[in-house]
Amino acid sequence: MAATTTPVPTGRDGPGLRAAVNARRRGAPVLSLLALVVGAAAALPLTYLVIRSSEIGLGRSLEIATSERALNLLVDTTLLAVAVTGFSILLAVPLAWLTVRTDLPGRRTWVVLTALPLTIPTYVGGYAFIAAIGPRGFAQGWLEPLGVDEIPSIYGFWGACLVLTLFSYPYVLLTTRAAMRRIDPSLEEASRMLGRGRLETFIRVVLPQLRPSITAGGLLVALYTLSDFGAVSLLRFDSFTRVIFVQYRASLDRSTAAVYGLMLVVLTLAVLAVVQRTRGREQIHRLHAGGSRTANVVSLGRWRWPAFAACSFLVLIALVIPLAVIVYWLQRGIDAGEPLRLTTDLVVNSLWASLLGALFAVIAAWPVAALSVRHPGRLSRLVEGMSWSGYALPGVVVALSLVFFGARVATPFYQTMALLTFAYVVLFLPQAIGAIRSSMLQVTPSVEEASRLLGASPFMTFRRIVLPLTRPGVSAGGALVFLTAMKELPATLLLAPTGYDTLSTQVYNATVEAFFARAAAPALALVALSALPMAFIVAREGREAGGATRSRTSPSAASAAEGEGAGPAQPPRVKATVGAADGVTAT
Amino acid sequence: MSRLIKVLSALMLLALVAAACGDDDDGASSTPTPTGTAVANPSPTGTATGNGGDDVSDVAEGTVVVYSGRSEELVGPILERFTEETGIEVAVRYGDTAEMAATILEEGGNSPADVYFGQDAGALGALAAEGRLTTLPDEILDEVPVALRSVDGQWVGISGRARVVVYNTDLLDESDLPDSILDFTDPEWDGRIGWAPTNGSFQAFVTALRVLEGEDGARDWLEGIRDNGATEYPNNTTVVEAVAAGEVDVGFVNHYYLYRFLAEDPDYPAANKFYSDGDPGALINVAGAGIVDSSDEPELAETLISFLLGEEAQTYFATETFEIPLAAGVEPAEELPDVNSLTVPDIDLAQLEDLAGTLELLFDLGIL
Numbered sequence: 001m002a003a004t005t006t007p008v009p010t011g012r013d014g015p016g017l018r019a020a021v022n023a024r025r026r027g028a029p030v031l032s033l034l035a036l037v038v039g040a041a042a043a044l045p046l047t048y049l050v051i052r053s054s055e056i057g058l059g060r061s062l063e064i065a066t067s068e069r070a071l072n073l074l075v076d077t078t079l080l081a082v083a084v085t086g087f088s089i090l091l092a093v094p095l096a097w098l099t100v101r102t103d104l105p106g107r108r109t110w111v112v113l114t115a116l117p118l119t120i121p122t123y124v125g126g127y128a129f130i131a132a133i134g135p136r137g138f139a140q141g142w143l144e145p146l147g148v149d150e151i152p153s154i155y156g157f158w159g160a161c162l163v164l165t166l167f168s169y170p171y172v173l174l175t176t177r178a179a180m181r182r183i184d185p186s187l188e189e190a191s192r193m194l195g196r197g198r199l200e201t202f203i204r205v206v207l208p209q210l211r212p213s214i215t216a217g218g219l220l221v222a223l224y225t226l227s228d229f230g231a232v233s234l235l236r237f238d239s240f241t242r243v244i245f246v247q248y249r250a251s252l253d254r255s256t257a258a259v260y261g262l263m264l265v266v267l268t269l270a271v272l273a274v275v276q277r278t279r280g281r282e283q284i285h286r287l288h289a290g291g292s293r294t295a296n297v298v299s300l301g302r303w304r305w306p307a308f309a310a311c312s313f314l315v316l317i318a319l320v321i322p323l324a325v326i327v328y329w330l331q332r333g334i335d336a337g338e339p340l341r342l343t344t345d346l347v348v349n350s351l352w353a354s355l356l357g358a359l360f361a362v363i364a365a366w367p368v369a370a371l372s373v374r375h376p377g378r379l380s381r382l383v384e385g386m387s388w389s390g391y392a393l394p395g396v397v398v399a400l401s402l403v404f405f406g407a408r409v410a411t412p413f414y415q416t417m418a419l420l421t422f423a424y425v426v427l428f429l430p431q432a433i434g435a436i437r438s439s440m441l442q443v444t445p446s447v448e449e450a451s452r453l454l455g456a457s458p459f460m461t462f463r464r465i466v467l468p469l470t471r472p473g474v475s476a477g478g479a480l481v482f483l484t485a486m487k488e489l490p491a492t493l494l495l496a497p498t499g500y501d502t503l504s505t506q507v508y509n510a511t512v513e514a515f516f517a518r519a520a521a522p523a524l525a526l527v528a529l530s531a532l533p534m535a536f537i538v539a540r541e542g543r544e545a546g547g548a549t550r551s552r553t554s555p556s557a558a559s560a561a562e563g564e565g566a567g568p569a570q571p572p573r574v575k576a577t578v579g580a581a582d583g584v585t586a587t
Numbered sequence: 588m589s590r591l592i593k594v595l596s597a598l599m600l601l602a603l604v605a606a607a608c609g610d611d612d613d614g615a616s617s618t619p620t621p622t623g624t625a626v627a628n629p630s631p632t633g634t635a636t637g638n639g640g641d642d643v644s645d646v647a648e649g650t651v652v653v654y655s656g657r658s659e660e661l662v663g664p665i666l667e668r669f670t671e672e673t674g675i676e677v678a679v680r681y682g683d684t685a686e687m688a689a690t691i692l693e694e695g696g697n698s699p700a701d702v703y704f705g706q707d708a709g710a711l712g713a714l715a716a717e718g719r720l721t722t723l724p725d726e727i728l729d730e731v732p733v734a735l736r737s738v739d740g741q742w743v744g745i746s747g748r749a750r751v752v753v754y755n756t757d758l759l760d761e762s763d764l765p766d767s768i769l770d771f772t773d774p775e776w777d778g779r780i781g782w783a784p785t786n787g788s789f790q791a792f793v794t795a796l797r798v799l800e801g802e803d804g805a806r807d808w809l810e811g812i813r814d815n816g817a818t819e820y821p822n823n824t825t826v827v828e829a830v831a832a833g834e835v836d837v838g839f840v841n842h843y844y845l846y847r848f849l850a851e852d853p854d855y856p857a858a859n860k861f862y863s864d865g866d867p868g869a870l871i872n873v874a875g876a877g878i879v880d881s882s883d884e885p886e887l888a889e890t891l892i893s894f895l896l897g898e899e900a901q902t903y904f905a906t907e908t909f910e911i912p913l914a915a916g917v918e919p920a921e922e923l924p925d926v927n928s929l930t931v932p933d934i935d936l937a938q939l940e941d942l943a944g945t946l947e948l949l950f951d952l953g954i955l
Binding site: 069130233234236243245246248249252253254332336396400403404407408411414415490493494498499505509510512513515517518 | 659680684693695697819825946
């Protein structure tokens with residue numbers, strides 16, 4: 001840790017504890033202001049919706065919002081979000097446990113493979129799924145000789161639910177897995193010693209500690225479901241997103257679409273309110289972040305191979321089938337003499353735009369996360385709500401709202417990378433906030449206070465204490481935004497500089513006219529490049545867990561017992577805390 | 588309200604400045620084609636790049652900005668040809684027809700667009716109705732029949748797209764199909780129809796039906812098809828796929844989607860039934876273009892639209908995208924019936940602008 005080597009200048013005559021606490025309080029207005037700026041920027045789409053719906057007047061707006069159709073939409077969309085979130089949690093939590101805590105064969109490989117479905121855009125995955133297991137799809141063809149004439153239809157609620165679950169459960173998986181690695185095993189051991197069974201211990205002791213992380217991931221899934229267009233349109237399920245799109249497409253009726261958009265925002269805020277209620281005491285059990293060592297590996301015994309089979313099955317349907325369909329399209333295209341249509345321009349453009357989006361999303365997320373962790377209250381709830389509103393809205397609504405403000409107000413930035421970057425920030429900010437927030441929860445405020453007490457300036461404290469301690473969250477959040485931005489479509493189409501083609505716009509251009517063969521190469525590249533940040537997240541998980549150096553040199557032999565067993569190795573976080581504090585006291 | 592906008596925009600500007608700082612540092616150097624004015628539609632295959640030098644003598648000033656609701660796959664090559672021949676750069680923004688039209692509306696007077704190129708008369712009509720398209724000169728309008736352009740001359744059809752019934756050739760012969768699209772309400776078609784009610788062309792067809800058969804006639808037909816358990820698909824492409832897969836026997840689509848599947852697989856088990864004799868099923872909708880009122884290059888825009896109606900472009904649409912050429916006496920592709928043999932229903936495409944009424948009807952019947 002570089003932090004330990006340079007001594008920190010004191011600069012001031014030792015202020016007392018009271019002064020330090022006051023200083024922290026004084027920092028709050030600046031923090032609040034910054035967070036408010038971010039929140040207001042993120043709430044621009046909301047403003048646009050209000051402007052558009054006010055065009056038809058409150059009466060007509062209410063009439064639309066309370067129509068039978070709108071209420072049905074509200075119920076259906078809510079049900080879908082609840083179902084997808086529920087299934088994602090049911091899938092992700094056991095999977096996290098299997099890959100973190102057990103002797104599942106090939107554990108490290110599963111860590112990577114089970115996270116990768118997140119890299120497949122739903123508009124590609126949905127198509128691939130219909131081709132594979134739709135009526136008379138590939139699967140039907142294979143099963144026909146066996147006498148299966150008809151497989152259950154994948155269209156409608158359950159199909160949309162299935163596809164959305166398969167391509168978004170990794171949000172929960174990633175957050176839960178990270179939390180599971182940090183759990184202090186002594187509580188669990190105490191519970192076991194007191195005679196509780198393994199399952200009861202898990203439910204009564206482990207699960208409550210995981211709850212904030214599961215909630216954070218579940219929230220991302222729920223709101224992603226509300227805003228997704230690819231899966232619901234392909235699988236013919238009427239959610240708000242789809243109906244909003246129909247309004248635009250069919251009549252350019254922006255006002256009615258805006259009313260539906262506002263209902264969606266209200267739904268988002270309701271979800272957030274529920275989540276914030278459950279947050280309650282989350283900071284308490286995080287005070288001992290990281291614990292002193294990692295837990296022992298659970299031996300699965302005779303369940304080892306069934307668990308292996310279950311993981312294989314999941315990866316087969318969520319990763320192998322979609323990729324196989326794309327490769328099949330690619331093969332068909334090559335046979336037909338199609339050019340591959342994959343240029344370095346496309347790759348560089350995609351990477352560059354996503355990188356900018358990730359960078360600025362992380363920067364913008366800081367004040368919001370810090371406010372919500374350090375100064376929870378009405379203001380922080382308001383700011384968080386504003387920041388989340390863009391995430392749950394369909395991309396086309398956010399994009400059109402930025403077209404509106406961009407072309408009318410921020411004219412010099414319109415159709416520049418600046419506005420596209422801004423759009424990505426508005427769309428994906430919550431992913432960065434969530435990740436940074438959970439990292440920040442683990443830093444006890446007393447460390448910061450100690451630093452201030454010993455005379456370090458707020459900036460110094462941030463740079464030397466807070467930033468190093470929350471770096472895992474920052475990089476995880478950045479990586480999530482990066483890979484979501486890679487897949488993003490409507491905002492990229494409407495806001496990128498004219499002629500700025502990315503992989504996702506190329507996939508769109510080809511699939512919209514059903515040239516699947518031509519879409520295949522960019523689609524594969526999209527998945528491959530999104531896998532990079534995913535590998536990064538997963539690699540970081542490994543480092544965080546302790547025995548990373550060893551496991552990296554012999555990944556296959558990373559048999560849990562050696563790699564992550566209870567050793568003397570302290571998690572780096574604890575070291576950093578001690579080190580940084582040392583740095584301060586040293587002077 | 589305006590004060591609210593001002594405050595919010597100030598906040599947005601602040602955030603944008605932050606974003607721009609990062610952009611300025613390396614944006615220009617490390618992004619290949621970041622500026623809108625740079626390249627005409629950078630071809631993924633990189634074909635047309637070497638020709639710039641030959642045309643130096645007749646390079647015209649300026650760039651024409653096209654907002655295209657037609658995909659790059661379909662119109663990219665012909666726009667590249669335009670640049671090669673005239674030296675006029677074309678900057679194209681591709682997207683969905685409705686999204687692109689909505690974009691122009693949201694941009695207001697600051698729209699960078701010079702030309703809007705949309706794939707149905709409805710979206711063109713909506714832009715015209717909002718006063719966002721200028722009146723085209725007569726020499727452009729006169730290239731196409733009166734029925735295939737805006738009555739007020741604000742947009743002009745570039746290529747035709749016929750409504751057809753696509754059917755599975757393993758399950759049906761053409762003779763099994765009824766003589767009018769109106770007869771698909773017959774119970775014998777129960778569970779055998781696929782359609783895409785959210786599709787713009789379908790809605791244009793319903794609007795035509797309202798004009799030709801009256802509100803009640805249109806309602807009866809829609810109810811009949813709905814009650815026959817028509818399966819809903821997201822777009823024409825998926826309808827054609829579903830028909831070929833035998834998921835449904837017939838589908839209501841535009842004619843040209845099928846030929847792309849046939850091009851990839853000559854044994855593709857589907858065929859088009861073209862209706863005629865003024866049947867509502869014989870509607871021809873158009874993809875068309877207009878000049879945006881805020882354009883600062885209206886002359887270049889006119890040059891482009893004239894080019895799209897010229898022989899080369901019309902031949903391109905006939906042979907490459909399998910659409911129906913509308914101007915310059917170009918024959919349609921041989922797979923298509925002669926355009927003159929199709930008796931188009933007696934309807935003014937401008938009458939298809941009442942999409943709101945159609946939408947209301949579709950909502951009312953629970954179809955949308």
